[in-house]
Amino acid sequence: MSLIPQEVVDQVLAQADITEVVGDFVSLKKKGQNMWACCPFHHEKSPSFSVSPAKGIYKCFGCGKAGNSVQFIMDVEGTSFPEAIKYLAKKYSIEVPEETQDPEYAREQSERDSLFIVSDFAAKHYQQRLTHHEQGSIGQSYLKQRGLSSNTIRKFELGFSLDEWTDLTDSAQKAGYQQKYLEATGLTIVKEDGKKYDRFRGRVMFPIHNGSGRVVGFGARTLKSNDKKSPKYLNSPESDIYHKSNVLYGLFQAKQAIRMQDMCFMVEGYLDVLSLHQGGIENVVASSGTSLTEGQIKLIARYTDNITVLYDGDAAGIKASLRGIDLILELGLNVNVVTFPEGEDPDSYIQKVGDTAFKTYIKEQSLDFISFKTSLFAEEAAGNPVKKAEAIKEVVASIGKIPDAIKRSVFFRSCSIIFDIDEQVLISEYNKMQLQDRQQHRSGSPEPAYTQPAAPAPEPEKPASDMDVLKRYEREVIRLMLNYGPKMVDEQQTVAQYMLEQLEDVEFNIPIYVTLYQKMEQILQQGGLVRAEELVNDPNEEIRSEVIDLVSSRYDLSHNWETHHIFVPQEEDLLMYGIERAILRLKRVNVQMLLKTEMEKLRLVTDPAEQDHQLNYILNLKSFETQLGELLGIVVNK
Structure with a gap:
């Protein structure tokens, strides 16, 4: 517990x-x-x-x-x-x-939760070292030099790792955290001879959060300009809670702004995110130097369909990252691009021109990706027919990633104008690429090493078993009670009270519906109201899942019907009719199953008196079945 x-x-x-x-x-x-x-x-x-x-x-x-x-x-x-x-x-x-x-509490935590807890401890430890340790002044000086305010440092929980071998490891173990979790998160490295040391030493720490704000990993920048052996940036290794391909730096702090502005700015580095966020552009995230992945794009797609990529002024870097943008197009999102003057990146440029001028710049320079890529390749291919042909193929391949046919058509037209080439030629090239992809896909499938037997002919559909029918009718009764339980049938009774009264002589058989029926019965006995909202929070996952399934509806009636004065009766309008029929159906299927059981018993009875008694009981059941059938409007052969 x-x-x-x-x-x-x-x-x-x-x-x-x-x-x-x-x-x-x-x-x-x-x-x-x-x-x-x-x-x-x-x-x-x-x-x-x-x-x-x-x-x-x-x-x-x-x-x-x-x-x-x-x-x-x-x-x-x-x-x-x-x-x-x-x-x-x-x-x-x-x-x-x-x-x-x-110890009992520690045992209750899952391995995954323990990794979160250790990571959270490390983030707080690094923050404390930044603000309350004499070495932390080095980190503070660097962050202030980069123009970051105390508020930004606190908001993103920036920290500092001491230039000591085991500062974090010793502090964590002293606080009761196990070494295996420090290893699993990559915070502590243990060598084959058993010696251990901190992964991050003498670095400014950038905690990486997941979507709900939990620390899952760290990025760390060295402040030693003369150390050629250590990388400038060092990141946490992959772990059970940190998968680089499914994390975006700054997303937790940016998600509300992304949703509100229906736009996400994509940059490369931690400081790009921090400087822009501080400058009032809060809808910004970073891929942290990794190639853009499908998982990262899907994270953004939760909040918006619009991405603007802010490129450093580096032509080689731009060409290297174009494939990632093709993936954004393939997933159906809209992509714009902004490039900065050579030698500038988002962080340096906003520091140079200021917040207002920066916002004006990205607004004026933003260009849709296909137009940007077309112009980029057309400029490079100017005067060279071979390069121009290659460039056209590159751009057509990107346009081909777009799932929306109308958007593809618009971009083909734009591309034909920039390259000064007939639009139909581009469309023909696209069709040829599509055909080649299909052929390659077919031919790329290895032949099986054996001849597969012919698929067996489909078996004729079997009639529903008695238990299937019973389950369907029990489910319907429980569904009605969950959805309409508190509604009043009359001045005295709710729907749930009425249905329980009518079902007093009915025994449920399907385990999940037996449980739900008993729980609703108990709620009424305690003077409460049967509400689905109560059972949705039940500790039992099977019960929660079934209740949600029973009260969820995929379809809503369009308000246009009401606007045009077209009356479509809803379930609630015919509620008592539906309830009565659901109860009668359930009673009838119970009687039918009981009839089968009693008929089997009759075959085993040899005593004449007992046979007569059993036969009379069967006839009474048959009569009851007929009555129920008549009430349901079912014709029963005599």
Whole structure:
């Protein structure tokens, strides 16, 4: 069990707004009663991820992920329940009592949580060394020299690692942190002979956060200009919590601004992010020197479809990073490009011209990527027919990455003007490339080493079994109770009370519905109301998942029907009719299953008197089945 008190968990569940929580990670748009977005858990182009503010739940109709606010944080960040509660408690300013670092608590933490905890300790340790250790003045001088304010340093939790071999390792172990977690995060390096030392020494520390603000790794810059052996920048190695291809520096601090401005600026280095953020351009992230990956692009796509890449004034660097931008196009995002004068980067240029002039510059110089790439290659190929042909192929290949046909058409026209070439030639080249890709894909598949047997003919569809039918009808009854339980049938009874009364003589058989029925029965016995919101927070994951599935609807009726005065009856309009039929169907299938059981028993009875008794019982059941069928409008052959 977690050491977080239950009253704190209840307070978090009560205050956490599902729209706000999910909205920190994806850009939600209202449609009908719910909010929708492309799912953050799998790649999709049409939104199938639904958030219900009224029910406090999310559900993806594509991959099936579902849950409440706490489950969302667990899913999106891969954290445990206690860590998700602590994240939400911090978001909603709910105090979580200090936990005792005893052995029992340590055992309760997962290996992954322990890595987060150690990384958090290291970040705080480096901050303390920057501000409260005599060596920290070296780091402070460097950061001030780079124009960073105390507020920016605090906001991004910058720190300093002492120029000593085991400062962090010794401090962490003294505080009770295990060496294996220090090793696993790459903070401590252990040699074969058992000697250990800190990875980061004498460096300014840049903590790298995940989307929810947890420290997952570090970037570190040396301040020794005369040390030719050590790299200028040193990063944490890959770990269970840090995967470079799925992390963007500054995203945690930038995500709200990205969503608000519907734009993300992409830069290369830590200081680029810090200087721009300080200058009022807060919607900025960095790939931290790595090639742009699909995972990083998907992170940005949670908040916006628009990316502007800010390139250093280095032609070689620009050419090297073009492939990453092709990947952005392939994933359906819009890309613009801004280049700076030779020798300048975003950090140096904003320091040189100031915040206002910098913003004006990027606004005036921003160019869509295809036009930028076309102009870049056309300029290089001027006067050289061979280079021009190669350049055209390069640009056509990029245009071919764009999934939207209309956008492709617009860019083909723009490209034809810049290269002074017929648009149809470009389209023909694109079609040829597509054909070659398809042929290569087919021919690239190795032939199997054996002849596969012919696929067996599909078996005829089997009729639904009794248990399948029973499950369907039990599910429908529970669904109605969950969705409409608190509604009043009349002045005396709620829907849940009425249904439980009508189902008094019915025994549920499917385990999950037995459990849900018993829980709703218990809520009513205690004088409460049956609400789906209560069961969505049940500790049992199977129950939570089933409840969310039962109360989630993929479709909302368009408001245009109402606007045009077209009446479409909703389930709620015919609620009592639906409830009555659901109860009758469930009773009837129970009677039918009981009939089969009693018929089997009759075959085994040999005593005439007992046979008569059994036969009468079967006839009574048959009569009851007929009555139920008549009430449902089902014709039963006599």
